[in-house]
Amino acid sequence: MIASIQTKNQSITRTLQDFFSDLLKTGAVDAVLVPSRISKSPYVKPCLVTSADQMDPTVPLGPGFFINAGPMVSRLTRTRADATIGVWLRPCEVRAFVELTKLRQGGRQDVVILSMDCPMALSRKDYEDWAAQGEGGLGDVDKWIHTVYQKPVTQVDAWSTARACQVCEYPYPVNADVSVMLLGADLDKEIPVRADTEKGEKLLAVLDLTDNGQEPAQRKALLGDLTADRTAAFQAMDEEMLTRTGSIDALNRFFSACVNCHNCRSVCPVCYCKECVFNTDAVAYAPAQYLSWADKWGQVPLPNDTVFFHLTRLAHIGCTCVGCGQCTLACPSQIPVADLFISVTRNARKAFDYVPGRDDAEPLPLSVFQESEFTDIVGMGNKEVT
Ligand code: SF4
Numbered sequence: 001m002i003a004s005i006q007t008k009n010q011s012i013t014r015t016l017q018d019f020f021s022d023l024l025k026t027g028a029v030d031a032v033l034v035p036s037r038i039s040k041s042p043y044v045k046p047c048l049v050t051s052a053d054q055m056d057p058t059v060p061l062g063p064g065f066f067i068n069a070g071p072m073v074s075r076l077t078r079t080r081a082d083a084t085i086g087v088w089l090r091p092c093e094v095r096a097f098v099e100l101t102k103l104r105q106g107g108r109q110d111v112v113i114l115s116m117d118c119p120m121a122l123s124r125k126d127y128e129d130w131a132a133q134g135e136g137g138l139g140d141v142d143k144w145i146h147t148v149y150q151k152p153v154t155q156v157d158a159w160s161t162a163r164a165c166q167v168c169e170y171p172y173p174v175n176a177d178v179s180v181m182l183l184g185a186d187l188d189k190e191i192p193v194r195a196d197t198e199k200g201e202k203l204l205a206v207l208d209l210t211d212n213g214q215e216p217a218q219r220k221a222l223l224g225d226l227t228a229d230r231t232a233a234f235q236a237m238d239e240e241m242l243t244r245t246g247s248i249d250a251l252n253r254f255f256s257a258c259v260n261c262h263n264c265r266s267v268c269p270v271c272y273c274k275e276c277v278f279n280t281d282a283v284a285y286a287p288a289q290y291l292s293w294a295d296k297w298g299q300v301p302l303p304n305d306t307v308f309f310h311l312t313r314l315a316h317i318g319c320t321c322v323g324c325g326q327c328t329l330a331c332p333s334q335i336p337v338a339d340l341f342i343s344v345t346r347n348a349r350k351a352f353d354y355v356p357g358r359d360d361a362e363p364l365p366l367s368v369f370q371e372s373e374f375t376d377i378v379g380m381g382n383k384e385v386t
């Protein structure tokens, strides 16, 4: 089913806020998870809203993206809540949540996933500048919306979108129950929405929306342009990463400003271990060990294990990085962590033909073993094993 929500007061923000209110008023959902401003600051966080008249602080679409909500939805669905929650997620948040469900860290039973053509994100500094230019401590969200959905852009006024967004593989809904199709839509008039699952159909039916079967006429062509631009941007980034990290020396230099704060791990939505090995005694070395390393190499930088930490993370999330860019946003040393992780993992998962979050039924590559992989691993190519 494809239907349209009529735009109200020429504001997409208001229209979406009312849409969420209607979901609550009609009982289609018991709560909505949606980005919302905290204490009138420009910063937004995913907030669980249960009251239809509490939508004013919410910012459903904007360039502020400082936490991937995938793990928040995982938190809300670890056990059954006897309630239905509508979760409004960017595509990389949906995909992160789906990956977590495969690790039994959450489930889809009690959520209806609403996703959208993504409004992209700004770096923290650019976001603060953008917010400072607007009224009431927030930038002009509706202007942002009208700019980013007309044609593929990487720049809005003085602000460049985050590099993770510039190379994003899936800036449109994947594996959602309801997809909001803003790209190429006549947003002064309407917002097209599509039900992609039975759950999505039921949700739209409650709102009495009429099936008109029409995606925005320009959307397909714009998605094609967007994909071509982002593929080219990814290739450029991939080559840059190879130059900047293609040897142990280069990798050490890339991470030379790393202070081992582990922020990149804390914000990573798919860094899934319940207990990180870097928080355990496994890396609490005896003092004599440091002295012995210093004797051996002439010096040992402290904190140590910085590159080892990143290599371990790369091994753990090699197939599941959803490219959200949060690790770069959170790094106090301004290391472009996501550029490296996106490059390495996108290349690595090609070997498994795996796309994180694409399909709930697709098992995590490292949790299953296919006979054909054996021949690759033991270096026998495709020769028959006897
Ligand atoms: S990485 Fe992709 S899905 Fe995530 S915020 Fe950026 S454009 Fe959106």
Ligand code: SF4
Binding pocket: 164, 264, 267, 268, 269, 270, 271, 317, 320, 321, 322, 323, 324, 325, 326, 327, 328, 337, 338, 341, 342
């Ligand atoms: S490694 Fe970085 S880009 Fe990849 S999922 Fe984690 S936070 Fe997002």
Ligand code: SF4
Binding pocket: 257, 258, 259, 260, 261, 262, 263, 264, 265, 327, 330, 331, 332, 333, 334, 335, 337
């Ligand atoms: S956030 Fe930056 S400084 Fe902190 S551990 Fe990660 S790369 Fe190192």
